[in-house]
Amino acid sequence: MATIMAHDPYQLLGVQKGASEKDIKSAYRKLAKELHPDYNKDNPAKAEKFSLVTRAYDLLTDKDKRAQFDRGEIDMDGNPAAPFGFGGGGYRSHGQAGTGGADFGGFGNDGIDFGDIFDGLFGGGGSRGSAGAAGRGHSAAKGANTGYKLMVDFISAVTLAPQTVTLSDGKTVSIKLPKGVETGTKIRLAGKGQAGPGGFGDAIVTVTLGKHPHFRKDGDNVLLELPITLKEAVEGGKVRAPTPDGAINLTVKPGMNGGQQLRLKNRGFHTKAGTRGDLIITLRIDIPDNDDALAQFVKDWQPAYDPRSEMQR
Secondary structure (H helix, E strand, O other): OOEEOOOOHHHHHOOOOOOOHHHHHHHHHHHHHHHOHHHOOOOHHHHHHHHHHHHHHHHHOOHHHHHHHHOOOEOOOOOEOOHHHOHHHOEEOOOOOOOOOOOOOOOOOOOOOHHHHHOOOOOOOOOEOOOOOOOOOEOOOOOOOEEEEEEEOHHHHHHOOOEEEEOOOOOEEEEOOOOOOOOOOEEEEOOOOOOOOOOOOOEEEEEEEOOOOOEEEEOOEEEEEEEEOHHHHHHOEEEEEOOOOOOEEEEEOOOOOOOOEEEEOOOOOEOOOOOEOOEEEEEEEOOOOOOHHHHHHHHHOOOOOOOOHHHOO
């Protein structure tokens, strides 16, 4: 196993010895974007430097190890420091002869702890693994999640019609709406986010339900106010009525009054439990303007009842 002179983590990151954690994180963010192996596949020198600055960041953001390093007790890898900064305390390479032994971006035997490094910097969510060759194992963080907004028309939300989303790379993906969808529902598309050392992040699609000119949402139910003519209200009969699943012929009984409701089962929103709400139809008697025949009929008609009789005192 070869050894080379220890590196100074402060110099690698370009910060002063008394730099704050915020300054260290800012410096590392800048260097990581410049040196990351994903963007320097044909430049192993930059990839090796990325590994070094990552090690430096790892040490300087560990309060205890930073203090030990400042006191000269350990080197940048956490190994006991040899006198005068040489020997076993130097920066140790772990690769094979002929390659310089560099760990490119944490993909070698030691692994770089992207869980701490990229979490909060690039939106990743890495996690620490089990103990490895250097006393602990690491798993690289995925790339950042990407947010999208999706306006879903009312009918599609009720019927769970498939939707499409155009991603930032121009590709279009199909989305299946979940049961119980409503404004604010978030749909996760795995692996459709930004690239990262541990793979791609996710796309997070936030749904907003559009309004409809006739239907309204009431919990899991759909509300509809349906106008009918005076003749239809008096005589009854079949009335054409819209529903989210398509128009139907609705039976109106003779003598129906405005404000009466009809309930159609299982024509509302799909619920998370796998059921469906209802379509609740409220009848409204529509009186047209300037209908001479109706006006003449009412003029000659003498009702034999008082609809407000129960209100009299």
